[in-house]
Amino acid sequence: MANFNKVYLIGNLTRDPELRVTPKGTAICQFGLAVNRQFKDESGAMRDETTFVDIEAWGKQGETIAKYCTKGRPLFVEGRLKFDQWEDKTSGQKRSKLKVVLEGFQFLGGRGEGGAAPGGGGDDHESSSPERHAPPARGGASSRPAPAQEAADEDVPF
Numbered sequence: 001m002a003n004f005n006k007v008y009l010i011g012n013l014t015r016d017p018e019l020r021v022t023p024k025g026t027a028i029c030q031f032g033l034a035v036n037r038q039f040k041d042e043s044g045a046m047r048d049e050t051t052f053v054d055i056e057a058w059g060k061q062g063e064t065i066a067k068y069c070t071k072g073r074p075l076f077v078e079g080r081l082k083f084d085q086w087e088d089k090t091s092g093q094k095r096s097k098l099k100v101v102l103e104g105f106q107f108l109g110g111r112g113e114g115g116a117a118p119g120g121g122g123d124d125h126e127s128s129s130p131e132r133h134a135p136p137a138r139g140g141a142s143s144r145p146a147p148a149q150e151a152a153d154e155d156v157p158f
Contacts, residue, residue, distance in 0.1 A: 029062030
């Protein structure tokens with residue numbers, strides 16, 4: 001039997017990321033993502049629906065998100081669903097929660113929103129390369145190369 005567990009979400013952080021470290025030194029970042037959906041109801045009026053999703057990011061990606069993201073920041077998240085079950089210590093009741101374990105992400109938005117330049121996010125699964133996650137350089141100088149001189153109209157083959 002085939003199985004497939006993949007989630008793609010674009011939304012805004014509902015709170016500042018919370019970074020913890022395991023006793024072995026592995027970083028765990030937890031944050032919430034609000035994902036909006038617009039649709040027409042039976043009367044034809046536009047309605048908004050918001051879904052709140054808990055996200056868990058491990059390792060270098062978790063550290064990067066905790067460092068550069070804050071509440072309200074738009075983010076693209078790629079991951080897998082994970083179902084956690086436990087017994088509540090105070091009430092003794094069984095509890096459960098469905099969350100997304102992050103496998104990749106991409107910063108969204110412009111620099112004014114605190115976003116990275118295109119290609120500046122970590123959209124791969126096992127990346128530990130800091131330059132993939134680094135935000136753009138701040139200040140007057142741009143980190144993008146100067147655009148090449150455009151070809152004259154007569155050089156265009158169509």
